[in-house]
Amino acid sequence: MKTKILVVDDEPDALEVLGFKLREAGFTPIFARDGARAIAVAREEHPDLIVLDLMLPEVDGLEVCKILRRDASTSSIPVIMLTARAAEMDRVLGLELGADDYMTKPFSPRELVIRIRKQLARARAGDEPGSHLRVGEIQIDVPRHAVQVGTRGITLTATEFRLLEILARRRGRVQSRDRLLQDVWGYENPIDSRTVDTHMRRLREKLGTAAPLLETVRGVGYRFAGED
Amino acid sequence: MKTKILVVDDEPDALEVLGFKLREAGFTPIFARDGARAIAVAREEHPDLIVLDLMLPEVDGLEVCKILRRDASTSSIPVIMLTARAAEMDRVLGLELGADDYMTKPFSPRELVIRIRKQLARARAGDEPGSHLRVGEIQIDVPRHAVQVGTRGITLTATEFRLLEILARRRGRVQSRDRLLQDVWGYENPIDSRTVDTHMRRLREKLGTAAPLLETVRGVGYRFAGED
DNA sequence: CAGTCGCGTGACGCACCCGTGACACTCCCG
DNA sequence: CGGGAGTGTCACGGGTGCGTCACGCGACTG
Numbered sequence: 001m002k003t004k005i006l007v008v009d010d011e012p013d014a015l016e017v018l019g020f021k022l023r024e025a026g027f028t029p030i031f032a033r034d035g036a037r038a039i040a041v042a043r044e045e046h047p048d049l050i051v052l053d054l055m056l057p058e059v060d061g062l063e064v065c066k067i068l069r070r071d072a073s074t075s076s077i078p079v080i081m082l083t084a085r086a087a088e089m090d091r092v093l094g095l096e097l098g099a100d101d102y103m104t105k106p107f108s109p110r111e112l113v114i115r116i117r118k119q120l121a122r123a124r125a126g127d128e129p130g131s132h133l134r135v136g137e138i139q140i141d142v143p144r145h146a147v148q149v150g151t152r153g154i155t156l157t158a159t160e161f162r163l164l165e166i167l168a169r170r171r172g173r174v175q176s177r178d179r180l181l182q183d184v185w186g187y188e189n190p191i192d193s194r195t196v197d198t199h200m201r202r203l204r205e206k207l208g209t210a211a212p213l214l215e216t217v218r219g220v221g222y223r224f225a226g227e228d
Numbered sequence: 229m230k231t232k233i234l235v236v237d238d239e240p241d242a243l244e245v246l247g248f249k250l251r252e253a254g255f256t257p258i259f260a261r262d263g264a265r266a267i268a269v270a271r272e273e274h275p276d277l278i279v280l281d282l283m284l285p286e287v288d289g290l291e292v293c294k295i296l297r298r299d300a301s302t303s304s305i306p307v308i309m310l311t312a313r314a315a316e317m318d319r320v321l322g323l324e325l326g327a328d329d330y331m332t333k334p335f336s337p338r339e340l341v342i343r344i345r346k347q348l349a350r351a352r353a354g355d356e357p358g359s360h361l362r363v364g365e366i367q368i369d370v371p372r373h374a375v376q377v378g379t380r381g382i383t384l385t386a387t388e389f390r391l392l393e394i395l396a397r398r399r400g401r402v403q404s405r406d407r408l409l410q411d412v413w414g415y416e417n418p419i420d421s422r423t424v425d426t427h428m429r430r431l432r433e434k435l436g437t438a439a440p441l442l443e444t445v446r447g448v449g450y451r452f453a454g455e456d
Numbered sequence: 457c458a459g460t461c462g463c464g465t466g467a468c469g470c471a472c473c474c475g476t477g478a479c480a481c482t483c484c485c486g
Numbered sequence: 487c488g489g490g491a492g493t494g495t496c497a498c499g500g501g502t503g504c505g506t507c508a509c510g511c512g513a514c515t516g
Contacts, residue, residue, distance in 0.1 A: 118254065157492055173371040179274060195494055197474065202493095217373050218473065218503075219386030385503060422463090423505055429464065430504095446462065446513075 263287025
């Protein structure tokens with residue numbers, strides 16, 4: 001099975017160099033020159049990993065990352081971000097836009113290959129995605145962005161899904177509203193903590209008979225019932 | 229989910245080196261230069277682990293550790309203490325201030341990463357000292373916000389839980405009402421100290437057969453029975 | 457043994473917390 | 487351009503957690 005790597009950069013030279021190095025390492029590189037194409041290609045080709053330059057014309061890397069994470073078919077693809085200056089690193093990871101790793105230019109292609117392998121290993125081992133969660137009658141298929149209650153499939157919005165996923169990953173442990181805001185919405189988002197309540201309500205509504213699994217701990221936060 | 233590590237040190241060089249090594253190991257380091265910032269960042273970011281230098285300007289590492297342990301939102305975060313001299317180790321562990329491990333400078337970053345992984349594994353397994361307290365037939369599961377007496381689970385309110393948690397952490401030592409008011413209710417709350425009595429009463433009621441573990445020390449305060 | 461201080465107990469009312477419905481706004485897509 | 491979906495915010499209301507007070511018993515003191 002060939003491993004497809006999507007490389008997104010606006011400089012042709014960089015694409016050529018990276019492409020050569022990636023082929024040399026046994027991967028199959030595909031390319032995109034701007035954000036819009038990157039998203040289109042990602043949806044069509046379903047690459048195993050994306051190397052994404054932060055500085056792009058039109059739609060920049062952060063935006064691309066956000067859009068990829070939003071779409072069910074691309075949300076589980078690991079992203080390695082390339083930034084020109086170290087100062088930007090903080091933004092990339094700080095904003096928690098979903099980049100799994102990053103590198104600052106200039107960097108050695110060998111180093112990049114190492115990081116790619118690490119991300120691919122993580123993705124395959126599923127140690128991070130824990131791609132399939134099951135609690136009681138609730139089944140969560142993370143890569144497919146699909147949720148089943150018993151045999152009935154239900155459709156969740158992106159926010160609802162992330163909220164449920166995070167709670168399910170930490171089942172049994174109480175999560176404060178602030179904690180959930182950080183992990184679902186990303187911190188330094190000036191969002192009212194009561195918004196969490198509203199989304200919990202919508203989640204419970206859709207979960208129907210399984211709603212009681214989402215417990216409220218008054219004065220503290222919320223908890224997904226069940227042993228670990 | 230990225231694993232956030234808070235590194236606290238007053239030397240920029242040390243921060244840079246450690247930051248690089250931690251990133252290399254797949255963690256997401258965040259930083260603080262002094263004790264006050266460390267506490268603020270820990271509360272906001274909820275890191276998965278804290279690497280804390282003992283020698284800090286203003287508020288030193290021991291104090292930071294103590295304060296972190298006092299606050300419910302940070303009390304369960306593992307702490308690895310860095311000390312300049314071996315002689316100080318004894319103080320760190322001897323005083324039982326809640327540090328989970330320590331290293332003496334100079335140390336190899338590789339060794340530090342190993343220790344970090346060990347602490348994280350313990351924390352995830354839920355068997356680290358901070359998160360699960362057990363005294364007699366009372367079991368307190370902090371992450372779950374759940375309490376068991378024998379095999380029977382009881383439900384406590386947020387205030388009752390914090391009160392019990394603090395007493396259990398300092399078992400054997402008498403806590404004055406003012407001390408409890410500070411640590412459970414927060415610093416400047418104009419609250420009648422007799423309120424503590426009422427909550428102790430409710431706690432004893434819910435604890436049932438285990439109520440005698442909460443001892444009254446007339447004229448002084450309250451104490452959670454038991455050595456250690 | 458009487459007086460006093462400290463603590464347990466029950467009751468009460470306020471304040472806070474959370475569930476809920478409604479609404480405005482922003483993206484998309486037709 | 488208009489309509490629909492997704493999402494963040496707000497106001498409202500009910501339930502309850504929680505702080506306070508008064509009373510009385512038990513313990514310690516002189």
